[in-house]
Amino acid sequence: MATIGMDKLYYAKITEAENGEETYATPVQLAKAIKADLTIDLAEATLYADDGTAYVVKEFKSGTLSLGVDDIGVTAAQDLTGAIVDDNGVLVSTSENEGSAVAVGFRALKPNGKYRYFWLYRVKFGIPDTNLETKGDSITFQTPTIEGTVMRRNKPDGKGKHPWKAEATEGDAGVSDTTISGWYTQVYEPVYETTPPSGG
Template sequence: MATIGLDKLYYATITDDENGEEIYGTPTQMAKAISAELSVELAEATLYADDGAAEIVKEFKNGTISLGVDDIGSSTAAALTGVTVDKNNVMVSNSEDGGDPVAVGFRAKKSNGKYKYYWLYRVKFGIPATNLATKGDSITFSTPTIEGTVLRRNKPDTSGKHPWKAEVTEGDKDVPASVISSWYAEVYEPDYTV
């Protein structure tokens, strides 16, 4: 079903434990969402045998997320890109900046009024793009866009795999209401228990 909206854009900081596996902080609202564009790159290999394709393997390699937002405040910019905020709350960008990866969550409204929820488990953001224009005969809003590389997480889930994304549609059969109601309380952890 088609989506007709986008909102509730959150991020969660990531710290690594002694094994290099992710520990997610409490989700924090990033900004008001304008757009989100996710593209995925696959690693692909084909084994040929007996004059034809015998096996084909396609695995997630990485992805790119481009987020259009209303504004990125200084604390969010510091968490996402590593910029420094000085004692006067001025953001200072340095050539050595490079923020730590974060988890990113958001939801998209569907035409039936329900939502599709997402968590991207590990995103490394670059410096936000800025587009500015002078005010002419009409008013045009200029908003920042921030692009990040989506990676699989280091921490395996309970099935031993390394997820890169979780998504669920509100109202789908057998989806517990608690999954939806707690989506932004913490980064979703896959549950394969029976």
């Protein structure tokens, strides 16, 4: 999965119903993307029988998304971290701040000129890191990094599963132009021809 670039970093606010199922707002641009690092934690179990391995289970538990961006604007800071703007227009972060989970979308450029598109369905961010440095003989850019925990979403898809990520590669078999062109108009919802029986 070699990629040579990344851009179009968006987020969508989440509204939760009483049962916790998510409804996504229209995506908006978060910032200009510099870097994204996604690491995944798996819940693993191995069953041994007859002196050997009988079953191995590896399931998604959570992930960590670290984003390097050019700047986090006031609106995104409020939405992602729970910071508030006071009456003088100053962004204030407190120890009691807690941001809401959001969906995060971005794309990565492949060497063949096509893009791989991503949506992470539920990410809860912490306070951004701030790096500052005095100007010396040369100019060094200091940019913020924000880290979030990636979780599965509460709302089941058409197969009754709880997705945590969707990804599509432009030009791959079965990936329509409509899917790609509409990637940022709304958070991607998995589409299946059949749905599980009720109660299943």
